[in-house]
Amino acid sequence: MSDPALETLMLPLETEAVDLDRSASVLFLRARAGLALASLKDLNLTCVQSFAPDRDALEKSGFKVAAEASHGQFDAVLVLPVRQRQEARAQLAEAVSRAKAGGLVIACAPNTEGAKTVEKDLSDLMGEVDKLTKNKCRAVWGQIHEDRVDTALLRQWRELDAPRKVLDGAYLSRPGLFAWDRIDPASSLLSGLLPETLKGRGADLGAGFGYLARTVLEKAPKVTSIDLYEAEKRALDLAEDNLSAFKGKRAMNGVWCDVTKGIEGPYDFIVSNPPFHQTGKADRADVGQGFIKAAAAGLRPGGEFYMVANRHLPYERTLSAVFADVTQLADEGGYKVIRAVKAKGGR
Numbered sequence: 001m002s003d004p005a006l007e008t009l010m011l012p013l014e015t016e017a018v019d020l021d022r023s024a025s026v027l028f029l030r031a032r033a034g035l036a037l038a039s040l041k042d043l044n045l046t047c048v049q050s051f052a053p054d055r056d057a058l059e060k061s062g063f064k065v066a067a068e069a070s071h072g073q074f075d076a077v078l079v080l081p082v083r084q085r086q087e088a089r090a091q092l093a094e095a096v097s098r099a100k101a102g103g104l105v106i107a108c109a110p111n112t113e114g115a116k117t118v119e120k121d122l123s124d125l126m127g128e129v130d131k132l133t134k135n136k137c138r139a140v141w142g143q144i145h146e147d148r149v150d151t152a153l154l155r156q157w158r159e160l161d162a163p164r165k166v167l168d169g170a171y172l173s174r175p176g177l178f179a180w181d182r183i184d185p186a187s188s189l190l191s192g193l194l195p196e197t198l199k200g201r202g203a204d205l206g207a208g209f210g211y212l213a214r215t216v217l218e219k220a221p222k223v224t225s226i227d228l229y230e231a232e233k234r235a236l237d238l239a240e241d242n243l244s245a246f247k248g249k250r251a252m253n254g255v256w257c258d259v260t261k262g263i264e265g266p267y268d269f270i271v272s273n274p275p276f277h278q279t280g281k282a283d284r285a286d287v288g289q290g291f292i293k294a295a296a297a298g299l300r301p302g303g304e305f306y307m308v309a310n311r312h313l314p315y316e317r318t319l320s321a322v323f324a325d326v327t328q329l330a331d332e333g334g335y336k337v338i339r340a341v342k343a344k345g346g347r
Helices: 004-014 035-040 052-060 085-098 115-126 151-158 185-193 211-219 233-242 285-298 316-322
Strands: 025-029 044-048 074-079 099-110 130-134 137-143 164-166 171-173 199-205 222-230 251-256 267-272 299-310 325-332 335-341
Touching: 004 035, 004 099, 004 130, 004 137, 025 085, 074 085, 085 099, 085 115, 085 151, 099 115, 115 137, 115 151, 171 233, 185 211, 185 299, 185 325, 185 335, 199 211, 199 285, 211 222, 211 233, 211 267, 222 233, 233 251, 267 285, 285 299, 285 316, 285 335, 316 325
Parallel strands: 025 044, 025 074, 074 099, 199 222, 199 267, 222 251, 267 299
Antiparallel strands: 099 137, 130 137, 164 171, 299 335, 325 335
16 A cells, blocks of 8 residues: 655665664654665664554564553664644654754654644754655654753753643643544444443443443443453553552453454453544544444344444444344434344354
């Protein structure tokens, strides 16, 4: 699968616009797998990726991956900044702070996802930068000169995506997560329709910072345990804090994984607000369909699945194929809430 931003990020190295010794230590923040990454395979490369599907792809390609960067300085730091402005600035500041004096920083973003802003931000942090554009993306790079780095701005931006209390202190969250400083309307609609009769062992697929899971535990006293499945480790780590009031009272387990590859079980019930896109803006119905199939496989016979989705997403056929009974509970504000029950015969 083509990855224009990754391919463009590698161009300064491939075209020898910058020189990088083969013995150089390289840190790659928000790393992604792809053919273009093969040119770094023989280097002392550290890949950092907290999003499970991208982590899995990197590991499959033979790269070692960490959720967070270890301490130390590097000869070169590469970064693919995310779209969210605060997190992107924090990533650029992290890249500049982790490069040695005289070291290299290279960043790249699609033109439609803030490439000009990335160029300006990196320039503000480290002074003069070079650029090239290709594949509708912009690669920006520069060398670390300590007398040019804006250290005050560097300190300020490194904290932009730090965890903080939101929603009047009710939850801990951080910029860059889905609906990071609010309860999104879809999750709110689903939470209001979850029955108090839920019981036994449950799971939340795509748990985010823990809103739905906490709703379940607050609402349904007969729930004995809940597993939180989440692809983004930055969110999963916060969910543990947001459910801390239930520690020692209900069993809880966080699972950092790609739900579409399958889950454990069997569960008595599952709740979910599946993501409908991954990298980029385009709708990805296949992601939600993967969540539905995983839920069906992970439920015990007769188990219940409660999900919410954008009204236009085509999930009904998939639901009907893997569940015995499918009922729409609500259709409000552009969202639909569905209850599906697995056949007692195990279908």
